[in-house]
Amino acid sequence: MTSTSSSDNDRGCLRILLAVPLVLLTLVAVSCCWVALTIRPSGSWDDDAYAGVALACVLAIGAAGAVVGVWLLPSVRRVMGWWWVGPAVVSGVVSVIWYVAVG
Template identity: 35%
Template sequence: MLGLPLGLIHLLNALFVLAAVAAGPQGPWDDRGYTRISTACFLSLCLSVIGGLITLVPSVRRAMGAWWLAPPLVLGAVAYVRMATLA
């Protein structure tokens, strides 16, 4: 039962990361493209924090295991790198 909300959060997070990595601005003049990518990265970072905090609750960690910390860490790192290298 605990895996369903975490799975949905991680799936949504992965979709935001995919959108941020796959899409690129059309050129240096494309301000909307840069804004969309940075928004997807920001939402992905927020979902990574939420997923990590849910996983760190002792009852969830005991029932689900510590490996559930890997998806928010990996997806958050990818989103952060994409946002940092966007310029």
């Protein structure tokens, strides 16, 4: 007969609790990156489109930074693997590259 310790049960609940902000911030980062990549300015005179690209890139970079910031907390790192921050980091890097290329 085996018994599970309460820390194992708490770890599952903690993982679900910590996954919520990480997933939501990752969705924000990925969606803002997608918006930045899909906005196409009509020409060099289209300042509004360029401002939209810049805003979407900055929001994606900020959300990706927030994901990394939350993940760097020792209690979060202990429960969540590095793959939880992978999509956010990739979208943040793509947004930086796109911001530099378009900006």
